[in-house]
Amino acid sequence: MWSLSEHTAVVPPPNLSESRTNILVADGDDHYRQLYSDLLQSEGFETFCAKDVDQALTVLRQGHIDLALVDGTMPKTNGMTICRELRSNPETRLIPILLFSSRKSTHGYEMKIEMGADADAFLVRPKSGTELITQVNALLERKHLSDDVETIEKLLLTLAQVVEAKNPYTAGHGHRVSRTALSLAVHIGLSSEDQELVRRGALLHDIGKVGIPDDILLKLGVLEGDERAIVKSHPLLGERICAPIDSFRPLLQIIRNHHERLDGSGYPDGLRGSQIPILTRIVSVADVFDALTTRRQYRDSFSRTQAIQQIRREAERGWWDLDVLHALEESMAKPPARHAM
Ligand SMILES: [Fe+2]
Structure with missing residues (x-):
């Protein structure tokens, strides 16, 4: 088990350092949930914690979440419910999901296969803070790029509609x-x-x-x-x-x-x-x-x-x-x- 003091700060990508980024930390384990939250906050992220699926869904429906860190084996059904909920809603379908298994058994790999289409990245319980933060930053950077593409697509659609409307x-x-x-x-x-x-x-x-x-x-x-x-x-x-x-x-x-x-x-x-x-x-x-x-x-x-x-x-x-x-x-x-x- 690692602790926050062992973590070496990871420099976030430049485009993430300007504004607060909201991360859902959905983990049924009290220790890890707090550890992840503290770690992410120490890197400048805003965190919203959930100990079960119901709490996680409440957070997702309330606010603007930029990334979801989800324990796939958390209580009340399981974390995969969160992934499906995110992907089925047009408002949240592009939110990156970092899914992990809190079990070290092959269950984690089975879960990865089952959720392959929904999760953007997968970890068996992160082995270090650096591993976790590196993954989070990579996913956020990718999301910024896809946000840019979505903006371009919307602009082109607007342009097409303007021409039609003439x-x-x-x-x-x-x-x-x-x-x-x-x-x-x-x-x-x-x-x-x-x-x-x-x-x-x-x-x-x-x-x-x-x-x-x-x-x-x-x-x-x-x-x-x-x-x-x-x-x-x-x-x-x-x-x-x-x-x-x-x-x-x-x-x-x-x-x-x-x-x-x-x-x-x-x-x-x-x-x-x-x-x-x-x-x-x-x-x-x-x-x-x-x-x-x-x-x-x-x-x-x-x-x-x-x-x-x-x-x-x-x-x-x-x-x-x-x-x-x-x-x-x-x-x-x-x-x-x-x-x-
Ligand atoms: Fe045509």
């Missing part, structure tokens, strides 16, 4: 496409990771329109040849905008290729059949469905039934995936989902 006929397009595409992905049975890519990719699919001049983007009437080519450059512009951000890499295919058609008549690459991944096919159909079911200056909106009939005609012509169309028909037969995006 035209009353396209306002809210990204969110509607995202909702429809997500329901198709769920209906088709894609993994939760792919569902999330579809949701995010659909939100950002038209981000490239920020680079299209307003006089072309908002033009009433028929576009001239050059103007049409400029509008059709938006998938490539969108890809270029998002490419520098690592976490957007899995979305680039959707952004670049959402106007492709299975028969090769789409743009910008003229991809055919299996060259177009299922995530992109889903967003394409959701995109067309939204375009048809919203009013344009030159026509009224289609009803859902009319839109599906139109997409079926286009699918039979070789443009869209029939399985995705089938999922659209089935998902539209259900009452609209009420969840907010």
